Amino acid sequence: MIKITLPDNSVKEFDKGVTGLEIAEAISSRLAKEVLSISVNGEIRDLTRAIDTDATIKLHLWDDLEGRTTFWHSSAHLMAEAIESSFPGTKFGIGPTVDNGFYYDIDLPEGKVLSDKDLAGIEQKMLELARTKEEITRSEISKADALKLFTDKGDPYKIELITDLQDGTITTYHQGNFTDLCRGPHLPNMGFIKAIKLTSIAGAYWRGNEKNKMLTRVYGITFPKQKLLEEYLVLLEEAKKRDHRKIGKEMELFTFSAAVGLGLPLWLPKGTILREQLEKFLKKVQKKFGYEQVITPHIGDVGLYKTSGHFQKYGKDSFQPIRTPNEGEEYMLKPMNCPHHCEIFKFKPRSYKDLPVRMAEFGTVYRYEQSGELHGLTRVRSFTQDDAHIFCRPDQLKEEFLKVIDIIFIIFKALDFKDYAAQISLRDPNNKEKYIGSDENWEKAENAIIEACAEKGLKTKTELGEAAFYGPKLDFMIKDALGRSWQLGTIQVDYNLPERFGLEYIGADDKRHRPVMIHRAPFGSMERFVAVLIEHTAGKFPLWLTPDQVVILPISEKYNDYAQKVSNQLNISDIRAVIDDRNEKIGRKIRDNEMKHIPYLLIVGEKEFESNSVSVRRQGEGDQGSMSVDAFAEFIGKEVKDQLSEAYN
RNA sequence: GCCAGUGUAGCUCAGGGGUAGAGCGCUUCCUUGGUAAGGAAGAGGUCAUGAGUUCAAUUCUCAUCACCGGCUCCA
Incomplete structure (x- = not known):
């Protein structure tokens, strides 16, 4: 029996040779379905590897970086398998994980070019392979055997990598019809991978050196649930809306x-x-x-x-x-x-x-x-x-x-x-x-x-x-x-x-x-x-910084003069104000200016003109009631001062 | 600089071998309206540039340029 220490410091006994998957199974069957990899005394490993000594472990799920990394690393292998079956004769470079997914650098057969249109087909092939729940197996292999394996396969890049490795430390991983030189760890099988999106194709120099051949790099991301992929794609769309080149144009910066x-x-x-x-x-x-x-x-x-x-x-x-x-x-x-x-x-x-x-x-x-x-x-x-x-x-x-x-x-x-x-x-x-x-x-x-x-x-x-x-x-x-x-x-x-x-x-x-x-x-x-x-x-700058702090919206053209007067008064107090004096209804002016991220909208009409006041709207927060122009200038001046003094102290 | 993709109105985009469309924006007119889109009319395009194929190219092919995603680089 060996002692396994869990992250909460509880200790459980298992037979020698127990695997991470079996430990997860012993805790709960749901955990066993979701677990992706395991840290054994700090080293991340496959769930299917036997543990022979007392150890402190941590099981990694999708929420852990380590879990996701294992997931994506296996996904890279899955993609390589799909590419090899669709494009026989492809030579493989490296296929690591990145912050959001993974890539594989490949050298396509002479005359073949991969384009965006090919990605959907590869995704389909990957899904097909994943559905068969191909098992992923690890082998320790001698340097000589590794060199022979990849020489026979015709993978010059792998041979170059192996040459730099030390004998006795080399492992390969195998699934379906694909074998890769790899340190691991990997998922127990490809069935975990449920949703796949290949995101882009790019060129990348072999080993990052400009003088080497440029390989084709295929980027992708995978998820254990379709819903997570959909959420990711929505997030990506949202992120694109924040692009400074787009906002810079919209806001005329x-x-x-x-x-x-x-x-x-x-x-x-x-x-x-x-x-x-x-x-x-x-x-x-x-x-x-x-x-x-x-x-x-x-x-x-x-x-x-x-x-x-x-x-x-x-x-x-x-x-x-x-x-x-x-x-x-x-x-x-x-x-x-x-x-x-x-x-x-x-x-x-x-x-x-x-x-x-x-x-x-x-x-x-x-x-x-x-x-x-x-x-x-x-x-x-x-x-x-x-x-x-x-x-x-x-x-x-x-x-x-x-x-x-x-x-x-x-x-x-x-x-x-x-x-x-x-x-x-x-x-x-x-x-x-x-x-x-x-x-x-x-x-x-x-x-x-x-x-x-x-x-x-x-x-x-x-x-x-x-x-x-x-x-x-x-x-x-x-x-x-x-x-x-x-x-x-x-x-x-x-x-x-x-x-x-x-x-x-x-x-x-x-x-x-x-x-x-x-x-x-x-x-x-x-x-x-x-x-x-x-x-x-996303273009919503703090008040002290934003180009237009205030926009004044006259109810009708009759109040444009009053709006100008308010604007002048604010400018004297170093407040940056503009006037929307277009011939539009107030509802329209509010909508347009809300969308421009201007922090304060001041509505001025008959009532305000009579009482030398403004009706205040805070961007995104709606009507705030009215106040005198002086009071508003003071109010906004204080907000700017507070924002800055908070930073200084 | 290298690999792949894209290029149609100011913006966002549709279209397609017979020289062009929408929405927003812009101009003018009507309307003078109280808290998230009032109505009408009008202007605006060598369809990135150059060459080729064709009776005919914005559309197909090639090249160039720019942009986008990466790689390399980043004092």
Whole structure:
């Protein structure tokens, strides 16, 4: 007998060799029907594998990430089986799970192309196979046998994968007519899979390397119940309605014009108000944190970027230098603000007493992103960073870093971003030539970030090889409506630029010392931040931020003059009001303006004109009764103030 | 840059080998209406661009460009 400890710490005895499925069966038959996989002493396994020793277990259902992952992983195998039967001779790459489903990278037989129209057929085939409840079996296999198996099958990608694996650790999974190299775990059988949607086809380089062959990637998602699939599809439709490109157009926030150029956003009047409010907000916060605003040109001498190292690294993939009438003179559109700020630091000798110097600029930069990368406002070729550079003494670094994290928290709080991920990006230790700067400086910088995050109790994940070429960074990532992750706030520690620019300060010892530099942008860029904000709020911005705070609706044209008077009065109190003076009935005006997400609708007619008042409607909440214009101005002013002071504190 | 898909009015979309349609929006007129769509008339399109097939192409084929979904990249 062995002892099995359940998550509630209760202990049950079973025969040696008991399986997860049998344990579930012993608890309840319903559980046995729903359970998908099992963790045995922390390792996720198949339900059908025997447990031979005392163990702590957890059964995974659909509600667990682990359960879903098992489910989708098996679904990928099911899809591969269906594809192999429909397209014999297909070679298989990898078929992992993702946040919402799974994919499989395949190499179709010569001359075959998979298109959207083929997906329904594959779905049908998968359903047919699933209905036969094919059992999934696991085999441990020697490296030699694995190589032979996939050589016979003619799967060069699998052979490449096996070559990198260690003998004795290799397993395959088999169902129906399909065998795959796989670590597992998997469902007991394919009968669990009841609803299938293959979502898209894409190209993807083998092993993520641009130089390799491009395989066909088929994405899909599956569910244990048809109803769950239907709910998912509804959710997907809802998410598409939040797309910032769609809302940006509807709310007239920004646009693009082919005549101006690809990836060059044009901010419309309402979008400009939104952006200016964000800038105003951040400037105020930064002032409190001791920042000083500066302004620098949009171009700089090529030599500046040679000094910084950016030209060598990115020069050929950038907007190319601008020539002048003078032979040999070349300027570049600035791809970042740091070199300009370094020159401002050098403007005069700096004492240790002057540090830290915190230099902020809403600096517009130009980067020639590959055409396939452009995406709404999230990936553009001209964008404005809420940039700042902190020049500090080494002993001030951690404190300054912590303060930047505080600023980011203030912003996230003001805009109700709760669901973010913090990522520490370090150097790839196996590929050091990609980076500039000494090992010693890199280690110092990396440790500073790691320590600061630990001190803030920030939950982070660490990625090797994701650092900037001049230093490690801490990024804050937020997901858009469709679950794609975007980097917003970023903080980077840099020992390199101060060295390359020869930055110095005079220490208390009257000797020259080198400052450390922090690059930081809490929004990341105004463009990307607004994009993510739109998707986060679905266009219902908080009152303090929204372009139109109030719309005044005259009952008839007779009251347009009064509406104008109210509008003027509100504008004096810094309230952004517009008038809907169209020749329409009040019901129509209410409907149209409710749909525009304007927080307050003011209805004015005979009664209001007589009493110098307004009838107030809160968006989505209906009639709120009437009040005097002064009272309303005060009321709304207070709401704005409350929203902001909540964030500051 | 690479793979697949899409491209018809300002927007959302229908149509289809014989040179175009709806709803919304826009303009004008009627109506001056009290809390989620009042009525009428009108303007607006080289059917993305270029080539090919055809008596005839917006429709079929190819190329290009743009957009969309991914991959790679992201200072």
